[in-house]
Amino acid sequence: xxxxxxxxxxxxxxxxxxxxxxxxxxxxxxxxxxxxxxxxxxxxxxxxxxxxxxxxxxxxxxxxxxxxxxxxxxxxxxxxxxxxxxxxxxxxxxxxxxxxxxxxxxxxxxxxxxxxxxxxxxxxxxxxxxxxxxxxxxxxxxxxxxxxxxxxxxxxxxxxxxxxxxxxxxxxxxxxxxxxxxxxxxxxxxxxxxxxxxxxxxxxxxxxxxxxxxxxxxxxxxxxxxxxxxxxxxxxxxxxxxxxxxxxxxxxxxxxxxxxxxxxxxxxxxxxxxxxxx
Numbered sequence: 270x271x272x273x274x275x276x277x278x279x280x281x282x283x284x285x286x287x288x289x290x291x292x293x294x295x296x297x298x299x300x301x302x303x304x305x306x307x308x309x310x311x312x313x314x315x316x317x318x319x320x321x322x323x324x325x326x327x328x329x330x331x332x333x334x335x336x337x338x339x340x341x342x343x344x345x346x347x348x349x350x351x352x353x354x355x356x357x358x359x360x361x362x363x364x365x366x367x368x369x370x371x372x373x374x375x376x377x378x379x380x381x382x383x384x385x386x387x388x389x390x391x392x393x394x395x396x397x398x399x400x401x402x403x404x405x406x407x408x409x410x411x412x413x414x415x416x417x418x419x420x421x422x423x424x425x426x427x428x429x430x431x432x433x434x435x436x437x438x439x440x441x442x443x444x445x446x447x448x449x450x451x452x453x454x455x456x457x458x459x460x461x462x463x464x465x466x467x468x469x470x471x472x473x474x475x476x477x478x479x480x481x482x483x484x485x486x487x488x489x490x491x492x493x494x495x496x497x498x499x500x501x502x503x504x505x506x507x508x509x510x511x512x513x514x515x516x517x518x519x520x521x522x523x524x525x526x527x528x529x530x531x532x533x534x535x536x537x538x539x540x541x542x543x544x545x546x547x
Contacts, residue, residue, distance in 0.1 A: 278290065278293070278321060279317075279320040279321050279424075279427055279431075280317070280320075280421075280424050281315040281316045281317040281320060281424065281428075282389075282421035282424035282425045282428055283315045283316070283389070283392050283398070283421075284315070284392055284393065284397070284398020285314050285315025285317070285398065285400070286397075286398065286399055286400070287314070287458070287461065288314065288315045288317050289314075289317050289318050289458060289503070290317045290321075291525070292503075292523070292525065292541075293317060293318055293321045293322070295521065295523060295543060296318060296322075296456060296501065296503075296543065297321075297322060299501055299519070299521060299543055299545055300322075300454050300456065300499070300501055301454065301499045301545075301547050302454065304452060305324075305452055305453065305454040305499075306324060306325045306326060306452040306453075307324055307325065307326040307327065307328060307450065307452060307453045307454075308322055308324040308326075308327050308328075308453075308454055308455075308456065309327075309328045309329075309330075309445055309448075309449065309453050309454070309455045309456070310327070310328070310329045310330065310445075310455075310456050310457070310458070311330045311442035311444075311445035311446065311455070311457055311459075312330070312331060312332075312442060312457055312458045312459050312460075313329040313330060313331045313336075313340075313437070314331065314336075314458055316329070316340070316428065318456055318458070319431070319435065320427070320428065320431055324434070325434065326434055326435070326436075327434055327435035327436070328435075328436050328438070328445060328448065328453075329435050329436065329437050329438070330437070330438045330439070330440055330442065330444065330445045331437075331439065332439065332440070332441065333400070333439070334439045335384055335385070335388045336388075336400075337437050337438065337439040338381040338384065338385055338439075339384075339385040339388050339389065340428075340432065340435075340437040341437050342381070342382060342385045343385075343425060343428055343429050343432060344429060344432035344433065344435065344437065347425065347426065347429035350385070350386070350425070351422060351425050351426070353386055354386050354389050354390070354420070354425070355420055355422065357371075357386060357387075357389070357390040358390075358393070358418060358420040362390070362394070363394060363415070363417075363418055365412045365414075368391075368394055368395070368412040369412065371387055371390060371391070372387075372391060372395075372408060372410075374387060375387035375388065375391060375408055376407045376408055391408060391410065393415075393418045393419065393420070393421070394412065394413055394415065394418050395410040395411065395412065395413050396410055396411045396412065396413045396414075397413065398413075442457065442459070442486060442489065443485070443489060446489040446492070446493060449493055449496070449498050450498075451496070451497065451498065453498050454498070454499050454500075454501075455490070455493060455498065455499065455500040455501070456500075456501050456503075457486060457490070457500060457501065457502045457503065458502075458503045459478060459482070459483065459486055459502070459503075459504065460477075460478035461503075461504050461505045462480070462483060462504055462505050462507055462509050462510050462513075463505070463507075464505055464507060464539060480509065483504075483509075483510075483513060484513065486502065487502070487513060487514070487516075487546075490502060490546040491516075491546060493546065494518075494546040494547060497547075499545065499546065499547035500545070500546045500547070501543055501544070501545050501546075502514070502517075502543070502544045502545075502546075503541060503542070503543055504541065504542055504544070505539060505540070505541060505542070506522055506539075506540035506541055506542040510542055510544075511542075514542060514544035517544040517545055517546055518545050518546055518547050519544075519545040519547075520542055520543070520544050520545070521542070521543045521545075522540055522541070522542055523540070523541055523543075524538050524539070524540060524541075525538070525539055525540075525541045
């Protein structure tokens with residue numbers, strides 16, 4: 270029998286926009302765990318939820334192929350990967366010229382191991398830890414200007430240990446819902462609905478997540494609920510989501526600090542919602 274016990278917080282090794290490290294306690298307190306052995310995350314992102322919840326098994330999914338390849342490589346060959354990745358955090362690599370050279374190497378590469386090494390490098394040296402691709406699939410985050418980018422060695426080791434219990438798959442969230450078992454519990458962290466239509470930053474993996482996708486996700490949660498498999502969904506709390514989740518069994522609202530605006534306002538308080546279907 271699993272239990273979402275919260276010990277010392279485990280940090281993800283990637284910087285991730287909308288990462289759940291600060292609210293993983295709220296998530297744990299809402300997830301129904303009785304008789305549940307496996308956590309399913311159709312939008313695993315940086316992984317901070319699975320890293321901080323204690324289950325026997327994990328099914329973790331994301332649309333981003335680079336992310337899933339990286340996770341599988343760290344799961345299967347952590348020692349070699351850590352050795353090779355550390356070299357990108359030494360020498361002259363923290364210079365704009367070098368960054369743009371390695372970024373274009375990443376965009377030209379079809380080798381999943383090379384792309385994984387460069388993905389970690391770009392994530393830690395790029396602006397604000399963003400992960401963003403242009404329409405043609407090219408990674409286009411600018412140089413971050415950090416004094417000393419941190420090499421997350423301890424976090425990588427911890428991730429590789431935890432990953433032994435996990436299966437990582439690239440694909441649409443419906444694929445995760447199609448593989449559910451009766452001893453599953455589902456946590457969904459989809460690209461958020463925009464706070465206002467102009468701030469629509471949901472094109473994380475080069476494909477935007479629409480209102481129709483948000484509705485499709487709720488439909489999946491309703492089907493899972495009918496089979497006694499609970500689903501918890503995170504999102505911004507805006508007019509659209511208030512309406513979208515009104516049939517949820519339980520809703521919880523809380524304030525989160527988000528660095529959203531780049532126009533000098535810096536951090537603003539945003540309301541978020543956790544909607545539970547069970």
